[in-house]
Every structure is written in C-alpha cells, then in structure tokens.
Amino acid sequence: MASRPIVPLQQQQARGEGVIGGRKKRVVLGDIGNLDRVKGANINLNRPITRSLCAQLLAKAEAGENNKNVAIPNVTGPKPQVADEVVAKRRVAPKPAEKKVTAKPKPVEVIEISPDKEVQNDKFVNKNKEGDALSKKKSQTLTSVLTARSKAACGLTKKPKEQIVDIDAGDSGNELAAVEYIEDMYKFYKLAENESHPHQYMDSQPEINERMRAILVDWLIDVHTKFDLSPETLYLTINIVDRFLAVKTVPRRELQLVGVSAMLMASKYEEIWPPEVNDFVCLTDRAYTHEQILVMEKIILGKLEWTLTVPTPFVFLTRFIKASVPDQELENMAHFFSELGMMHYATLVYCPSMVAASAVFAARCTLNKTPIWNETLQLHTGYSEEQLMDCARLLVSFHSTLVNGKLKVLYRKYSDPQRRAVAMLPPAKNLMPENSCGSRV
Structure with a gap:
C-alpha cells in the first residue's frame, strides 16, 4: 500500500497550512487579491478577472470594508495595482452613460425628397384637410336646410310634439x-x-x-x-x-x-x-x-x-x-x-x-x-x-x-x-x- 508523501513544514507554511496539535490548519484566504500573504509563492493567474468580480472589489473598497491595501492583479502584467489608485482613477475618469433597455424600433423606410416636393406635399395635405372640413360643413348645412324646409312644408314647425301623460303616476301608492x-x-x-x-x-x-x-x-x-x-x-x-x-x-x-x-x-x-x-x-x-x-x-x-x-x-x-x-x-x-x-x-x-x-x-x-x-x-x-x-x-x-x-x-x-x-x-x-x-x- 502506497504511503502519502510527507511534506516539510516550510512547504506547508508556504501553501498556507499549519500544524496545530498534530493536525493541519488551513489559513482561509480573505481575498483572492491577497497574494502577498503567501510568502515565497509566485502564482500566475490563468483566469482573467471578470467585470462582475472587479465591480465587487471596487464596491468593497469604497464602502471601507477592507481598509488594508489590497493588491489587485493587473490583467495585462504581473505588477499588481493598489485598489486606492484604481478607485482614484475611477473617480477621475468620467462614468460611462448607463445603457437603457429600450425596444428597437422597426426600420423605417426613408425616402429622400427635395425641399420643393416637401413644400408641395405639405400644401397638398393642408388642402385635403381644408377640403374635408369644408365638405363636412357643407353637408351639415345642406341637411339642416333640407330638414327645415321639410318641416316647414309639412307644418311641423308650428305644432310641437305632444307629450303622453302618465295618468297612473298619481296612484303609484294606492294599492x-x-x-x-x-x-x-x-x-x-x-x-x-x-x-x-x-x-x-x-x-x-x-x-x-x-x-x-x-x-x-x-x-x-x-x-x-x-x-x-x-x-x-x-x-x-x-x-x-x-x-x-x-x-x-x-x-x-x-x-x-x-x-x-x-x-x-x-x-x-x-x-x-x-x-x-x-x-x-x-x-x-x-x-x-x-x-x-x-x-x-x-x-x-x-x-x-x-x-x-x-x-x-x-x-x-x-x-x-x-x-x-x-x-x-x-x-x-x-x-x-x-x-x-x-x-x-x-x-x-x-x-x-x-x-x-x-x-x-x-x-x-x-x-x-x-x-x-x-x-x-x-x-x-x-x-x-x-x-x-x-x-x-x-x-x-x-x-x-x-x-x-x-x-x-x-x-x-x-x-x-x-x-x-x-x-x-x-x-x-x-x-x-x-x-x-x-x-x-
């Protein structure tokens, strides 16, 4: 049966491990960016820092949750940047405008016309509107004239419509x-x-x-x-x-x-x-x-x-x-x-x-x-x-x-x-x- 290799104490400490009472003790990392705590360890990040992770780190730095200088690894190089410097740069740099989620309008077909045609079309629309209004006025006037003439011919203008009397209204309470x-x-x-x-x-x-x-x-x-x-x-x-x-x-x-x-x-x-x-x-x-x-x-x-x-x-x-x-x-x-x-x-x-x-x-x-x-x-x-x-x-x-x-x-x-x-x-x-x-x- 193969036995597990014994790792020296120095290497255990270098990996963040300790021995307490014969048992191993792992040091919990407070941050992924606290790479300087691990002494003698040269760790290259193969995974790039995403925008959401960077936003979380910046929010914690601004809220003062971590007052220590936290080294943020630079994606482009091995030299880490201090979080305060990044925050200062972020404050100086103008904030990008927030993108509003809006429905994309349907593409409208654009027809290019000359200024002369625009004026002519506007005049044509106005003429149509005026013509519709005049036709409506003329039709209403003609109807009213014809109605008045018909009533006058029948003698209805002098005879108002008789109202039928409700002869049982006074006896509504009489059983x-x-x-x-x-x-x-x-x-x-x-x-x-x-x-x-x-x-x-x-x-x-x-x-x-x-x-x-x-x-x-x-x-x-x-x-x-x-x-x-x-x-x-x-x-x-x-x-x-x-x-x-x-x-x-x-x-x-x-x-x-x-x-x-x-x-x-x-x-x-x-x-x-x-x-x-x-x-x-x-x-x-x-x-x-x-x-x-x-x-x-x-x-x-x-x-x-x-x-x-x-x-x-x-x-x-x-x-x-x-x-x-x-x-x-x-x-x-x-x-x-x-x-x-x-x-x-x-x-x-x-x-x-x-x-x-x-x-x-x-x-x-x-x-x-x-x-x-x-x-x-x-x-x-x-x-x-x-x-x-x-x-x-x-x-x-x-x-x-x-x-x-x-x-x-x-x-x-x-x-x-x-x-x-x-x-x-x-x-x-x-x-x-x-x-x-x-x-x-």
Whole structure:
C-alpha cells in the first residue's frame, strides 16, 4: 500500500497550512487579491478577472470594508495595482452613460425628397384637410336646410310634439288602483267585450220594440236613483236585460219583470246591501209577486250561464275619463252621454269601449275643450277621432231631442246642480247631423 508523501513544514507554511496539535490548519484566504500573504509563492493567474468580480472589489473598497491595501492583479502584467489608485482613477475618469433597455424600433423606410416636393406635399395635405372640413360643413348645412324646409312644408314647425301623460303616476301608492296590472286588465277587457256584447235582437222579439225598451231603461234609471245604487249596478242591469232578450223571446207583459229581476241580480253582484225582493214588489205596484221575481231570476241566470263578470261601458268610461284629465263638469257630461246612449237601442251596434270613448269625445266637444282629442286619449282608448265620429254624432243627436222628448228621467237626473246641470247645456254644434265634418284642432 502506497504511503502519502510527507511534506516539510516550510512547504506547508508556504501553501498556507499549519500544524496545530498534530493536525493541519488551513489559513482561509480573505481575498483572492491577497497574494502577498503567501510568502515565497509566485502564482500566475490563468483566469482573467471578470467585470462582475472587479465591480465587487471596487464596491468593497469604497464602502471601507477592507481598509488594508489590497493588491489587485493587473490583467495585462504581473505588477499588481493598489485598489486606492484604481478607485482614484475611477473617480477621475468620467462614468460611462448607463445603457437603457429600450425596444428597437422597426426600420423605417426613408425616402429622400427635395425641399420643393416637401413644400408641395405639405400644401397638398393642408388642402385635403381644408377640403374635408369644408365638405363636412357643407353637408351639415345642406341637411339642416333640407330638414327645415321639410318641416316647414309639412307644418311641423308650428305644432310641437305632444307629450303622453302618465295618468297612473298619481296612484303609484294606492294599492286599490292596481297600477302594475291596469294595462293588462284593459287589454283583457278589450278582448272580452265582444264575447259578452249582445247582438241586435229586435227582429226576433215579436211583442217588443225599441220604444218599449227605452221606456224600461228610463224606469230602471229612476229606480236606480231612488235606491241610490252604484253606477256599476245600472250598467250591469242593462247588460243583463239585453243579453237575455237576445237569447229568449219575452212577452210584453213580462218585460218589466225581466228588468226587475235583472236589477235584483246586479244589486246582489255589485252592492254591499242590495235591495230586498219585497222592495221591487212594491215598486212594481204588486204587478209581480215575490215568487215570480225569483223564478225569473233563475231563468235569466240559466240562459246567461251565470256569466255576470262582463266589461260594460262603465268599465271603460272610468279609464277614459281619467285619461282625459277631467274636471267635474267634463266627468258628469261624459256619464250623461254614456247613459243616454245606453237608453237607446241604436247604440247597441257599437261595442262598449267605443260607446265610452264616444261619450268622452262628445263631452269634450260640448264643453269646447281643446284639443278635442290628443295622443294620450288615443293611446288609452285605442280609437282615433275619425273612428269615434259616427257614434259621437249619434249621442249628440240624442242630446238634442231629449228636452222635447217624453222620457224625462235622465234629463232631470243630469239637470241637478250637483251634477253641474250638464243636460241643460246646448248640444255640440260641430257634431250635429247637419255638419258633415267634426272639428280639427
């Protein structure tokens, strides 16, 4: 087995080794540049000093971490340089500018042009810009001129656009107004009104004519007023009478019995405290007994299949009056025309919503309201002024003959000062039959 060669102590010391207690002791080098500590050793550096290492040494020298003169080997020769001298030179020498890392721009193709061409191109660009601005100004001016001429030709400059009034804004806090569902409800009423609307039936009634029906309705209005019933009860009563007469032949002597039984049914449906059967017996001067009224009530319910929830003209009238933004006089006048139309058989050809809208239209014409019809009314009624003209003229013709007629109940009712005596006002001249066209405002 080969033994390790013994190195003399001097050579060990020359290599930086020592013997302590029989063991070798290595002297840790404080710096790579402290080459003068190793006495008698001539070491040539084969590895050049890098920039990062040199920067570290200079930073330590400037911070004062190593106050001793540290010899820095010169890369170009064996003679070392003192760190202080290097620092002095570094301080005297100007610092190189730091390189900023920037993205290299893409090479731009440079086109050399003469000064004359530059001036000409600048002028060309300016001319183009000025031409674009002038063309824009000219196009805007031309458009505005044409728009103004079109409006002037159509007469729109003098008529500002009407605003549709939100008639339910005031009832937003009223739960009974059902503002969230009111529009859907009236859409349903419009669809359902034709199903419950009675057709013309006088040709199928051999013993009843239009005059007898008018007398019955006039008497029922009087009874309704004496009992102080709600308007819904009156409208439902007339609806029940007409629907029953449309499906059942009634003798003349039972016509009043049909009216009494219909009002009893409507009162039970609409009123909180409806009149009793004996009250109707007394009103008919005991022409019909208690049992006859109840038997007729049962017959009517059977023929109508117990259908009492129907959209009468009153259902639409309340909504259309609200859309008209009325005063007390206009409201009473609209109710007057609606009941006047209900009393005459000729209005049965029109659906309930049209009768209600025509009543509001005729009332506005009678009271000289301007405008007679607007966008808000047309939106909520669904009818234009031209569509309502025929029915409104019919209602005004009834108004003109009411004073000299024999049926005075309705005239007396609406001649009351509490109802603003609207029946006593002169009929609307622009809706009289001799006038071929209505007012245009």
